[in-house]
Amino acid sequence: MVLMTGKEYIESLRKLKAKVYAFGERIENVADHPLTRPHVNAAAMTYELAHDPELEGLFTATSHLTGEKINRFTHIHQKPQDLINKTKMLRAIGRITGTCFQRCVGCDALNALYSVTFEIDKKHGTNYHSRFKEFLTYVQRNDLMLDGAMTDPKGDRSLPPIKQADPDLYLRVVDEKADGIVVRGAKAHQTGAVNSHEVVAMPTVVMDEENKDYAISFSVPVDTEGILFIFGRQSNDGRKLEEGWIDSGNANYGVVGGEALLVFEDVFVPLERVFMFKEYEFSSLLVERFASHHRQNYGACKAGVSDAIVGATTLMAEYNGVSEASHIRDKITEMVHLTETLYSGSIACSADGYGTPSGAYIANSLLANTVKHNATRFIYEICRLSQDIAGGLIATLPSEQDLKDPEVGKYVEKYFRGVADVTTEHRIRMVRLIENMTGGTALIESMHGAGSPQTQRIMILRQADLEEKKKTAKVLAGIEEDRYLKRIRG
Numbered sequence: 001m002v003l004m005t006g007k008e009y010i011e012s013l014r015k016l017k018a019k020v021y022a023f024g025e026r027i028e029n030v031a032d033h034p035l036t037r038p039h040v041n042a043a044a045m046t047y048e049l050a051h052d053p054e055l056e057g058l059f060t061a062t063s064h065l066t067g068e069k070i071n072r073f074t075h076i077h078q079k080p081q082d083l084i085n086k087t088k089m090l091r092a093i094g095r096i097t098g099t100c101f102q103r104c105v106g107c108d109a110l111n112a113l114y115s116v117t118f119e120i121d122k123k124h125g126t127n128y129h130s131r132f133k134e135f136l137t138y139v140q141r142n143d144l145m146l147d148g149a150m151t152d153p154k155g156d157r158s159l160p161p162i163k164q165a166d167p168d169l170y171l172r173v174v175d176e177k178a179d180g181i182v183v184r185g186a187k188a189h190q191t192g193a194v195n196s197h198e199v200v201a202m203p204t205v206v207m208d209e210e211n212k213d214y215a216i217s218f219s220v221p222v223d224t225e226g227i228l229f230i231f232g233r234q235s236n237d238g239r240k241l242e243e244g245w246i247d248s249g250n251a252n253y254g255v256v257g258g259e260a261l262l263v264f265e266d267v268f269v270p271l272e273r274v275f276m277f278k279e280y281e282f283s284s285l286l287v288e289r290f291a292s293h294h295r296q297n298y299g300a301c302k303a304g305v306s307d308a309i310v311g312a313t314t315l316m317a318e319y320n321g322v323s324e325a326s327h328i329r330d331k332i333t334e335m336v337h338l339t340e341t342l343y344s345g346s347i348a349c350s351a352d353g354y355g356t357p358s359g360a361y362i363a364n365s366l367l368a369n370t371v372k373h374n375a376t377r378f379i380y381e382i383c384r385l386s387q388d389i390a391g392g393l394i395a396t397l398p399s400e401q402d403l404k405d406p407e408v409g410k411y412v413e414k415y416f417r418g419v420a421d422v423t424t425e426h427r428i429r430m431v432r433l434i435e436n437m438t439g440g441t442a443l444i445e446s447m448h449g450a451g452s453p454q455t456q457r458i459m460i461l462r463q464a465d466l467e468e469k470k471k472t473a474k475v476l477a478g479i480e481e482d483r484y485l486k487r488i489r490g
Contacts, residue, residue, distance in 0.1 A: 094304020249436025
């Protein structure tokens, strides 16, 4: 059994030969390249904190397969407390890094596939679940980071996969062999993909029989022949390539999770790594369970990130000399209220989930979708209030080079000072942190990560059980009999 440290995780990435491209050039080493290094550092904390005596109870668990101590990001939830511990873990690391630490999506893929493969086998007599358990044991014993790859490019959203002008706009099987399958297509917006060890692919939409070639799930190493990554741009990412530290804001851990386009160009997948193959009727269940787990996360990780934003905003109020103003205190109170509301939603869907025939435990899907939908609104308001309090210099502050310039630096130092007992550099550092954490890329991820707002609204309405609510109204209006009152009154 291996429980890697953060340093060991980073070293493991240096041994991979994944094909990663950015700005028209290949990145040979994601662990040390300035564009990807901050995201690697953030993911490394999921490993390092498992060795912290104060946090290891949250960051580790006991494998139900081997009985060994494992990282919680490779654990299959067995009971409500597992999901609650996961929620607490995500908030803790969100607070520590102030960004996305990328490992959630792989954990959610493991948990969704564990239960769905069990149910596919039960109906079809296949052996996906035993294959998957072997893979899971391998992941746990090697403490691997996984990219849970669900989102396809989709092309024309009004058309199903098979009717797209380009059939590769959804990942599909293009050849079948005795010992495996060959797949072609892509997965978009893949958080942490370039610094993962394995890719776990899943269908992105509900499939029917006509689209069964797209109803596939499998896992392969990131450096498998035929796989390449194109790293996505982020707001102000050019600052990572500059000398200096300050203008990057959260320079150690970056902003969001380092998303990439993942291309499969006729990739061979061994049969033992295939977990769904044309069982299209289970695509809906897999999508729903993965989405439930992934949307559960947002009230936790975003609460942790919001903790950092609240802290930075409170400091800026102090640095600006306005911390005692009643309207500032009221705005900070609202930021805290929104943060705790997000977090309470994650705790609620964790505590009110359900068990599956496989033994895995799933978060309450209706509440999980509500959590994520709140994140599409509350984070924007938290960021708006932070920018309100911090002031206009977020948009007009000169560069770190100007601060350190021998000729003009004295003017930056003089005229961007706030309260006398805080240095100008510290005030500038806090401004840049707020700019980084409340800027465009972070907000877009909060809106569209784990599905756009409309996907949550569809799921919320689907699971709202309106018929039961109508029945309740009819009983209260006296249209139908109240059996409980009848029992009480005799």
